[in-house]
Amino acid sequence: MTAEIALLIGQALIKYGPTVARELRDIFSKEEISAADWDKVFATAEKSYEEYTKPA
Amino acid sequence: MEIIDQLAGIIPPKYVTYLTALFIASQVLGRIYQAIVSGGGLRSILRGIWLGTNTPKPKSETDSGIAEKLSALVLIGSIAVFATGCKTPEQGAYRTIGTVSVSVDAAMNGWGDYVRAGKATPEQEIKVKAGYVKYQTAMRVAKITVASYKAQPDGATRLNSAVDALSAAGSEIVTLVQLFTKGTP
Numbered sequence: 001m002t003a004e005i006a007l008l009i010g011q012a013l014i015k016y017g018p019t020v021a022r023e024l025r026d027i028f029s030k031e032e033i034s035a036a037d038w039d040k041v042f043a044t045a046e047k048s049y050e051e052y053t054k055p056a
Numbered sequence: 057m058e059i060i061d062q063l064a065g066i067i068p069p070k071y072v073t074y075l076t077a078l079f080i081a082s083q084v085l086g087r088i089y090q091a092i093v094s095g096g097g098l099r100s101i102l103r104g105i106w107l108g109t110n111t112p113k114p115k116s117e118t119d120s121g122i123a124e125k126l127s128a129l130v131l132i133g134s135i136a137v138f139a140t141g142c143k144t145p146e147q148g149a150y151r152t153i154g155t156v157s158v159s160v161d162a163a164m165n166g167w168g169d170y171v172r173a174g175k176a177t178p179e180q181e182i183k184v185k186a187g188y189v190k191y192q193t194a195m196r197v198a199k200i201t202v203a204s205y206k207a208q209p210d211g212a213t214r215l216n217s218a219v220d221a222l223s224a225a226g227s228e229i230v231t232l233v234q235l236f237t238k239g240t241p
Contacts (some may be wrong), residue, residue: 015120019163027154038202044157045195049185051146052168 070114145212146202152219153198156226163230170237180236187229194218194225 005028012022030037170176176184201218201222205211 010081013128016162024155027102027151027158030147030150031143035149038199041154041157042195042199043190044161047161048166049103049164049188052188053171053181054168056173 059117113236145205145215149198149202149215149219153195153202153222156222157195158225160188163200163233164188166237171235176236184229184236187225187232191225191229194222198222220240 009021009024009028012024033054167176171181198218198221201211202217205215208214
């Protein structure tokens with residue numbers, strides 16, 4: 001992990017909180033990308049617009 | 057000092073220093089713990105230590121967390137930095153696609169809060185939904201390309217094109233959401 005990436009993940013932690021920072025850290029710490037890693041990334045985009053905006 | 061004087065009366069002097077340090081440390085650790093539990097992140101931890109409070113400012117229900125979630129455009133703007141130094145095209149694609157995915161998800165979560173707060177107009181909802189569907193389409197193309205690029209002679213070029221298209225679609229939806237919710241992209 002380069003210093004730039006570490007810095008940006010640190011910024012993400014401060015600005016967006018631990019969840020986003022942790023997700024980014026996981027993404028950038030992968031040396032070998034498995035099928036499960038890809039599935040996890042693509043799965044987020046399967047969420048429909050209605051799922052984001054449905055009443056709480 | 058009053059506490060130290062009181063302790064000195066009950067506890068042997070050689071232990072007073074340790075107990076005082078423990079007392080102060082417990083306050084600092086307590087504030088750090090409270091900051092973590094309240095989900096405020098590093099900023100809240102530092103506020104807790106230096107300013108003596110980590111209680112988040114009371115926000116209206118409608119604005120809760122929206123600003124933070126919608127600032128994800130900065131992440132997408134940093135993709136060029138993120139993708140550098142990758143060992144393989146696949147790793148570069150994974151980092152870029154992953155960053156876009158995290159950014160758009162954060163923005164859409166913020167948009168969901170905005171819609172539930174009753175602030176979004178029907179026109180805005182139509183535009184954001186269309187932008188999100190476009191992003192989903194770009195993501196499906198990227199998924200197919202990732203699965204097949206190694207078997208094609210021009211696979212790396214196709215992968216780059218798919219990733220670029222996805223980045224553009226991701227930036228578009230995040231910009232749109234920021235524009236509608238904050239007034240500026």
